[in-house]
Amino acid sequence: MGEVHQLKPRAQPSVPCPVCGKPTSASSLPFCSTRCAHLDLGRWLDGSYRVPTAEGPDEPEKPDPE
Numbered sequence: 387m388g389e390v391h392q393l394k395p396r397a398q399p400s401v402p403c404p405v406c407g408k409p410t411s412a413s414s415l416p417f418c419s420t421r422c423a424h425l426d427l428g429r430w431l432d433g434s435y436r437v438p439t440a441e442g443p444d445e446p447e448k449p450d451p452e
């Protein structure tokens with residue numbers, strides 16, 4: 387007892403913005419802002435993030451297998 391953990395008031399993920407590396411914002415995850423989200427989208431369109439397979443990136447939501 388007596389051990390105090392300093393919890394952040396906001397449950398922010400520890401993953402920085404993949405575009406600029408700034409702390410992400412809950413309103414524009416996984417980016418720090420919509421601006422970076424658009425920048426990331428631009429990279430996709432530019433082919434910088436092109437994946438070798440026809441499939442997209444990892445699907446965050448998968449149906450639970452039985």
Ligand SMILES: [Zn+2]
Binds near residue numbers: 403405406419
């Ligand atoms: Zn950013």
